[in-house]
Amino acid sequence: MAVALAAAVPAHAERVVNAPVPAVDAEPTRKLETAVFAGGCYWGVEGVFSHVKGVKLVVSGFAGGPRDVRVDYDKVSGGDTGYAEAVRVTYDPKVVSYGTLLRIFFSVIADPTLLNRQGPDRGTQYRSALFPLNGEQDRAARAYLAQLGKSGVWNDPIVTKVERFTGFQDADSYHQDFMRKNPRHPYILRWDAPKLAAFKSLYPGLYRDQPSA
Numbered sequence: 001m002a003v004a005l006a007a008a009v010p011a012h013a014e015r016v017v018n019a020p021v022p023a024v025d026a027e028p029t030r031k032l033e034t035a036v037f038a039g040g041c042y043w044g045v046e047g048v049f050s051h052v053k054g055v056k057l058v059v060s061g062f063a064g065g066p067r068d069v070r071v072d073y074d075k076v077s078g079g080d081t082g083y084a085e086a087v088r089v090t091y092d093p094k095v096v097s098y099g100t101l102l103r104i105f106f107s108v109i110a111d112p113t114l115l116n117r118q119g120p121d122r123g124t125q126y127r128s129a130l131f132p133l134n135g136e137q138d139r140a141a142r143a144y145l146a147q148l149g150k151s152g153v154w155n156d157p158i159v160t161k162v163e164r165f166t167g168f169q170d171a172d173s174y175h176q177d178f179m180r181k182n183p184r185h186p187y188i189l190r191w192d193a194p195k196l197a198a199f200k201s202l203y204p205g206l207y208r209d210q211p212s213a
Contacts, residue, residue, distance in 0.1 A: 085171075
């Protein structure tokens, strides 16, 4: 989340697209489901998902690195831990499906053609990745990435990967609910508020004004 770097980058956030409706979705396995996404700075990823109807809780943290290595923001920011900034989303599958979350993610949160970067942020810690937590999510995630590659929505190849889930580590409290607590922060105004506005405009039926916990 380098505000200084933002000034050196062309003035545009990720391109908003209307990603296709998933041809394959995950069948629910429990009353409340959990999904893990990495898509650049977790402030914006959390900020958008927290406004999705059916989402109960969004937690910012880290995923993708060795299970036995403890990390925090400073360690992950070095780019050599294997971890990515990520969010853990708890949702009601009767209200919103895993496939719908995938569609929102690639429509307004993360550009799946950018390798190890999103917005002004660079490094493997800002890669886009999907971390399925069960077989149904794995099947849906892989099918959707293949579908995106054939959709013609993006000119460049899809580079987002499905990665093995090795656990999730929560970020410090300072990083939780950051968009809600800091709506006037320069980074939020420049890079993340446009994502939330795009979500509300593109999918008004899925948007709710009051964010989840």
